[in-house]
Amino acid sequence: MALDVGTGLALIGAGLAIGAAGIGTGIAQSQIGAAAVGATAEDPKMFGRGIILLVLPETVVILGFVIAILLWLKS
Amino acid sequence: MLRPEEMTRVVIVGSIEGIDNTVECLYDMGALHLIDFTKQDEDFRLGKPLSHASDASQKLVKLRSMIRSLDLEEVKPKKKFSVSEIESRLEQAIITLDLNTGGKVESRQRIQSVIREKESEITSLQPVRSFGIPLEIYDGLENVSSLVGVCRDDPEADLSGRIKQMELFKEVRKDSVSIALFVPNEEKATVVKILTAHGFSEAKVPKLKGMPEDIIKEDQQEIKDLETDLKRLDADLDKIRKDFADFIVASEETLSIEVVKAETPLRFAESENSFVVDGWVPNSMWPELQAAIEQKCCGVVYAEALHPESQEETPVKLKNPKPVKPFEFFINLVSTPKYEEIDPTFILFITFPLFFGFMLGDLGFGAGLAALGAVIRWKMKDSPDLRKLGTIILAGGLVACVFGVFVYCEAFGVPFHPPSNNPDEASWENVAYIPLHPLIEKMQNVLELLALSFLAGWVHLTVGFIFGFFNKIHHSRKHALGKIAWLLILLGIFTELMTMGGNATQTSKFLNSTVLAPLMPHSTILLAGIKTAYSALVLVVVGIGSLLVTEGAGALTEVIGLFSNLISYARMAALGVGKGAMAFAFNSMLFPLIFHGGPGIAGILIAVAGIAALVVVQLFFVFFLGSLSVGIQAMRLNYVEFFLKFFEGGGTDFKPLSYERKYSSTT
Numbered sequence: 151m152a153l154d155v156g157t158g159l160a161l162i163g164a165g166l167a168i169g170a171a172g173i174g175t176g177i178a179q180s181q182i183g184a185a186a187v188g189a190t191a192e193d194p195k196m197f198g199r200g201i202i203l204l205v206l207p208e209t210v211v212i213l214g215f216v217i218a219i220l221l222w223l224k225s
Numbered sequence: 226m227l228r229p230e231e232m233t234r235v236v237i238v239g240s241i242e243g244i245d246n247t248v249e250c251l252y253d254m255g256a257l258h259l260i261d262f263t264k265q266d267e268d269f270r271l272g273k274p275l276s277h278a279s280d281a282s283q284k285l286v287k288l289r290s291m292i293r294s295l296d297l298e299e300v301k302p303k304k305k306f307s308v309s310e311i312e313s314r315l316e317q318a319i320i321t322l323d324l325n326t327g328g329k330v331e332s333r334q335r336i337q338s339v340i341r342e343k344e345s346e347i348t349s350l351q352p353v354r355s356f357g358i359p360l361e362i363y364d365g366l367e368n369v370s371s372l373v374g375v376c377r378d379d380p381e382a383d384l385s386g387r388i389k390q391m392e393l394f395k396e397v398r399k400d401s402v403s404i405a406l407f408v409p410n411e412e413k414a415t416v417v418k419i420l421t422a423h424g425f426s427e428a429k430v431p432k433l434k435g436m437p438e439d440i441i442k443e444d445q446q447e448i449k450d451l452e453t454d455l456k457r458l459d460a461d462l463d464k465i466r467k468d469f470a471d472f473i474v475a476s477e478e479t480l481s482i483e484v485v486k487a488e489t490p491l492r493f494a495e496s497e498n499s500f501v502v503d504g505w506v507p508n509s510m511w512p513e514l515q516a517a518i519e520q521k522c523c524g525v526v527y528a529e530a531l532h533p534e535s536q537e538e539t540p541v542k543l544k545n546p547k548p549v550k551p552f553e554f555f556i557n558l559v560s561t562p563k564y565e566e567i568d569p570t571f572i573l574f575i576t577f578p579l580f581f582g583f584m585l586g587d588l589g590f591g592a593g594l595a596a597l598g599a600v601i602r603w604k605m606k607d608s609p610d611l612r613k614l615g616t617i618i619l620a621g622g623l624v625a626c627v628f629g630v631f632v633y634c635e636a637f638g639v640p641f642h643p644p645s646n647n648p649d650e651a652s653w654e655n656v657a658y659i660p661l662h663p664l665i666e667k668m669q670n671v672l673e674l675l676a677l678s679f680l681a682g683w684v685h686l687t688v689g690f691i692f693g694f695f696n697k698i699h700h701s702r703k704h705a706l707g708k709i710a711w712l713l714i715l716l717g718i719f720t721e722l723m724t725m726g727g728n729a730t731q732t733s734k735f736l737n738s739t740v741l742a743p744l745m746p747h748s749t750i751l752l753a754g755i756k757t758a759y760s761a762l763v764l765v766v767v768g769i770g771s772l773l774v775t776e777g778a779g780a781l782t783e784v785i786g787l788f789s790n791l792i793s794y795a796r797m798a799a800l801g802v803g804k805g806a807m808a809f810a811f812n813s814m815l816f817p818l819i820f821h822g823g824p825g826i827a828g829i830l831i832a833v834a835g836i837a838a839l840v841v842v843q844l845f846f847v848f849f850l851g852s853l854s855v856g857i858q859a860m861r862l863n864y865v866e867f868f869l870k871f872f873e874g875g876g877t878d879f880k881p882l883s884y885e886r887k888y889s890s891t892t
Binding site for chain 2: 205212
């Protein structure tokens with residue numbers, strides 16, 4: 151399957167969009183996750199709040215996913 | 226459903242002679258959430274425990290100490306004892322047990338401690354055992370120091386080069402050298418330095434007299450004798466355990482209940498001749514409780530309902546139909562809703578399995594999860610929380626099966642029929658023809674999945690804002706109207722997303738011609754290169770305007786948040802596609818090995834290895850990790866996107882005066 155350079159760049163862009171967003175989310179979640187587990191260990195009732203705080207950065211990777219899909223469809 | 230059980234505030238007042246019967250009646254009914262009395266004054270003070278509290282406590286302390294000394298903490302009695310039997314036998318049983326166990330348990334502990342001492346003595350004598358030097362020598366010389374211990378390697382060569390006068394005993398072992406070294410006192414510092422270089426760690430020689438070998442033999446004999454005694458004692462204690470274990474545990478339960486009951490008046494208000502109990506009772510149980518108290522207390526105690534102005538402190542007892550109850554697990558993980566708040570359990574009952582099934586959507590994995598959920602429900606009868614979780618997994622698995630059969634048409638990541646764009650892909654057609662065709666092909670219809678996810682998001686968030694409106698309407702109309710403003714903005718954003726979808730997806734096409742048709746999503750204008758519906762623009766602008774009036778300018782910053790809330794539902798499409806792609810990748814890598822491994826035994830071996838690898842990766846990556854992430858995301862969409870639109874929590878759990886009997890019965 152032959153691809154032109156433009157399509158290739160768009161697909162690389164799609165990969166970068168979701169990949170970089172994933173790394174960013176990972177870095178944010180690692181720190182929040184550690185704190186949330188600590189808080190839950192002290193008081194199990196903190197679990198719910200911990201989850202809410204932990205999953206907030208996930209929106210970033212979802213936005214990355216949407217951008218990747220848009221680029222993929224355009225390519 | 227949606228509202229907790231309605232509560233009545235009640236006051237029970239009576240003559241002090243009726244207090245025993247009142248406490249008994251309250252615990253039997255298990256309906257009163259007691260409010261502790263705190264404001265003491267000249268007339269009313271904290272109540273006193275019932276007359277039998279002290280006696281019951283003393284017996285309970287004795288029983289608990291027996292449970293500890295006889296190791297009965299984990300015992301679960303096989304038969305139930307009646308309370309009357311326990312009461313009649315308890316006094317005698319405690320005396321018998323005291324006589325039979327007291328001395329034995331102490332002797333057992335003493336013997337165990339002596340055995341431990343002897344064993345540690347033997348261990349400390351081991352380094353000097355082979356040197357044949359009496360123990361008193363090590364500590365009894367005036368001008369000579371002794372150094373006993375273990376070195377990493379042999380220090381003799383170093384020592385003999387630098388120390389003139391010394392006596393070294395050593396025993397070379399596999400990875401260390403035991404030494405006993407005698408040197409003049411003035412050389413000790415130098416010797417210590419040399420030994421340190423050889424990783425010397427000093428061992429304390431016990432202050433005893435005689436040859437180590439003889440002492441070790443004596444100790445070993447003594448341990449042997451003590452162990453025989455210990456076995457005899459253990460056999461006696463085992464017999465007592467066998468005869469009394471069930472009775473002791475059942476009695477402990479009964480006495481614990483007695484003590485809790487007897488100490489309950491400490492939470493009442495009491496005057497010289499009367500007492501007052503304040504609390505909450507579920508409406509449905511109030512007439513029954515009132516009748517029971519007045520009947521049991523023969524007219525010396527009266528119960529009345531009050532009409533409090535504020536409902537803020539009302540305890541919350543969630544009221545949901547039986548199939549919905551297990552989903553209260555999710556609410557308990559966050560916080561109990563306040564009495565006046567809407568209880569979202571029913572929405573979780575619908576959305577969690579639906580989101581879960583939408584994302585997992587696979588007959589094989591769904592059936593596996595449903596089976597897992599059923600096993601957890603069946604096996605974990607003692608743990609209510611795990612049982613609830615089992616039910617939730619079962620429901621999620623079943624909905625995933627439905628999606629797998631009717632929407633995506635696939636099992637274990639393999640489609641029922643080859644996808645339209647890849648007719649050579651492995652499918653269940655190779656095994657059997659299933660007359661069902663997918664409504665959505667996961668890997669091909671990503672846009673359709675996205676549109677469906679946004680639709681789910683719009684409905685979910687709309688319900689959230691409607692709940693928010695009803696939660697706020699009693700406190701502040703302005704804030705309640707703010708929720709309407711949010712609803713307008715949400716509808717605007719959703720209309721715009723569907724306008725962008727246009728005819729590209731069946732979902733947007735259908736919605737644009739039905740539900741959203743009055744908003745005319747086809748009348749558009751180009752804004753910054755994006756096709757924007759007039760109605761969407763108007764809805765967002767009107768919504769923002771209303772927001773400024775109702776919630777203030779600060780709320781504007783959250784408009785972007787609402788947009789990302791809706792986009793956040795794209796995770797449902799992402800996980801659906803991701804899980805499908807992962808299963809497809811493993812299948813397409815390993816199927817050639819399984820089906821085209823080659824001829825002969827080598828081919829069979831390759832096929833077996835391929836099957837093993839497929840089972841492991843599918844089970845671990847797709848089934849366990851996939852289901853876990855799908856479960857977490859389905860939960861997250863509820864906790865973050867949905868709950869934050871209306872839920873405050875912080876309510877008080879309804880905890881009635883009650884007890885649970887497992888090993889004893891009142892009849």
